[in-house]
Amino acid sequence: MQTWKHNLTPGAKAGDVDGQSSPSGRRAFLKAGATAAVGLALPPLITGAAATAAPRPIGGQQEPFRGPIDDQPISLEFAQRRWNELGIGDERGALREITPEKTTNALRMLHKGTAHVYDLGDKMFPGVPAFPSAPPRRWDMYITWYDLGGENRLTGLEERFAAMTFQVGTQIDNLNHIGIDDHYYGGFTRDDLLPMPELVDPASRAAKATQDSQADHHGPGSILRGCPHLGAEHIGPIVTRGVLVDVLAYMQCHGRHEALSEGRDTLAPNYRITIQDIEATLGWEGISRLDPGDVVIFRTGWNKLWADSALWSRYLSSEPGIWLAEARWLAQFRPAIVGGDTWGLEVFPSPVPTRFGEPHQLLLAQEGIRIGEGYVTDGLSEAGKYEFVFIDTPQHAVGATATHNGPAAIATS
Template sequence: MSADFKDLGAELSNWGRWGPDDQLGTLNLIGPQHVCAAAAEVASGKVFQLSIPVGKDGPQSGMGGRLNPVHLMSMQPQDWDPHGLQVSDDWIIMPLQSGTQWDGLSHIGYDNKLYNGYAADDVSTRCGARRLAVDAMTDRIVGRGVLLDIARLHGTDWLAAGTAVTPADLEAAERAQGVTVGEADFLLVRTGWRTRFLAEGRDGWMSGEPGLNLDCARWLHQRAVAAVGSDNWGIEVMPSGIDGAIMPVHCVLIRDMGMPLAEILDLEALAQDCVADGRWSFLFVAPPLHISNAVGSPVTPIAIK
């Protein structure tokens, strides 16, 4: 079973779809008409930021070398002549993928290939990502967002680790919420895993998670979704349920389809407001930082209703 995801990846591959030099993947689906339609989603002017705090109390436990951010002051307030000016400066030291983040298209490969057939060695410890760097996306993460609340669908505060979210779940949530995920949309999936972190802390939070199963890749492809995000740390269900396969959904979405992933979102306030007003779609704006040669980036996504 370990190779099954590769067969699916070949079926859903977008390699060459937008040309041999493409570095944007499914973000190519977003046209000016989609951005204009997304702007029309704004009715009340309510703004929701969807990121977790950047700081020492984040979810990281050292797995894979990812630590929580370290915040240091480099200048304390002091009186400067001639008129008592006071200045403070600070530093932050952090893995780029330690909190709310985008996974860029150079983040995942297999069989020595990245998205669109680029070589895996286009990413190196010396130079970073020579191709498919996350800063190619800085002006492309604007469009219609749709929130599907799978935890609410199942009547729970959070889904248990290892719970697979299926295409049937996504479609049941659409029906329950009266919304449809369409072409060039940004799909946000609430599993309640952020709620679990707030209630119980980081212990065990990264040892498994609820999330999308591999069947969702075909669903996302058929719906022509631009990108997907979730309130968990890795988008997909952990463990994967596929013998010998580590992060198969990442492999198919990023490497084969060219779809960036937004992880560790805070969807709580947005979900509560969507329940209150019955509107589950919104303008979504979430550019990564303009970091050269990076494979991922911190982000503070914004939803505007």
């Protein structure tokens, strides 16, 4: 595979206008021929130890990741050094990179042409496929009916949940979701975050929650509360630049059949998206830069399996995605969110059978970069829109480890 180089400069100045693609674009790039250079250069991969710095204030932009771009295992010692750089006690993480200037620059992409809105959210319904756990992850909704009375014969319907979690479907994984041992982003520990930490067994916690709910017990001593730190209430509305890394379309266009499934409508199960794949895809799209505060979304086609219940076992048993070197490569640009159209973002099963979920640990727990899962990007791909305004208004679910909402992309024709 030929790798095209890009001027993806980590830590771009806040005053730079976001969303400025290479003027060539994908069409011009393709027209120039397969051997044409696009005049862009990657930053050198930093191979030395991460530079140490004094603790940073919790406000404002944060110190970008500097360290080896490799697959070395996650280190709690290195993560603790990063928390000192990013801010002990910080609860916002890389969302701090979405400054008013960042949002303003993103919206400037819409000043010409007609705006089109693309729905990035999957439909939610009882029985949706979810990674297995005990108690199981479910989104089991039912509808109740009320005869509310009055001469006007008022009746009403309302939804209730027999079982529900935000950790299924289109979601933003929050910073309290994943830890390194008992340590979480910002230097918090499990006991700092977990209500009633003396109850460890999930079944015991579920039984206590049912008991407290039935007793309408929400006060002191109740388990019915979220994490006191790092909760979803710290996310807030998001309006920023989005970048679609359409790896699937790139592989299809270039006949990279070894990267594709048998039907060639998705990436192959367990296909690892490499740094070279990311570089080549961005160059083909005409994307010349990734900036702090961006939302970077990978398209693999895996969401097609969500729509067919006969394929759910395949959907959950594996997925294409990135691994540690790619997560470190992305982290140097300080994106606010790294997401994809799969249920877990990273390649599964893991390239190393004895290690599980390390890209989640690196992005969430070490770097404070949230993870988006279950995004539907087919509409953007069909329209050839690789830069857009990303918008989401997550629920202020106090203490939650993830949040639902229907994210959207806005791009001009």
